Amino acid sequence: LNEVNDEKVVTVEKQTKSGPLLILLTAAFIAGFIFFVIEMVWFRMSAPILGGTTYSFGLVIALALVGIGLGSLMYRHLKPNTVSMSLLVITFLSEGLMLAIPYAIGDELALFALEIRNIESITFFQLCLGWTVVTSILVLPASLVAGFQFPLLVALCGQGDEGVSSDVGDVYLVNTCGAVIGSLAGGFGLMPLMGALGVWKLCIVLTLVM
Secondary structure: OHHHHHHHHHHHHHHHHOOOHHHHHHHHHHHHHHHHHHHHHHHHHHHHHHOOOHHHHHHHHHHHHHHHHHHHHHHHOOOHHHOOHHHHHHHHHHHHHHHHHHHHOHHHHHHHHHHHHOOOOOOHHHHHHHHHHHHHHHHHHHHHHHHHHHHHHHHHHOOOOOOHHHHHHHHHHHHHHHHHHHHHHHHHHHHHHHHHHHHHHHHHHHHHHO
8 A cells, every 4th residue: 555655646746747748848949949059159150259260169169068068967966856847947048148148248248359369479378268268158158057958858857767768868859859950940041041140139039938
């Protein structure tokens, strides 16, 4: 009887903590879509001030991955009883804010980058360090939130030991599809149609709406 009661408790817990699957998978798709589109925007907008080189492209990718990794590590310290749909909403709102802040200070950031490039006695190492600071302001905050968000989506799909592989697979599949479609749509459709600033604003709006 105790075993049956324990199973009922686990079932109830699973139902109350797991969000509607369709909403969660939609969120995973939108998250992947937005992140790959905004990566293009970051590179496009940083090219005029940092130079459209492999250095600036590599910095955007590297710092995006560092941010995702650190965000995932942050999630490890989250208590299981705090996992909820409300927390997912907070991550999307936070990501929208983290995308909006660099947009709002864009001119000041560009001027700072140009001032670094115009220093006569600057070495190549110091120049790269300056590029890293500028790109970090642009990329790291939103990447941290995105890294925290992905394991949260997996956790919301279900609690307990059962079905972990399928939950991870479902979220990963949909998120990757969003990323692939985002990279194609951003490069071949949205960017030529709306321009980098227009696509940047679109990503902010999509994140907040989600």
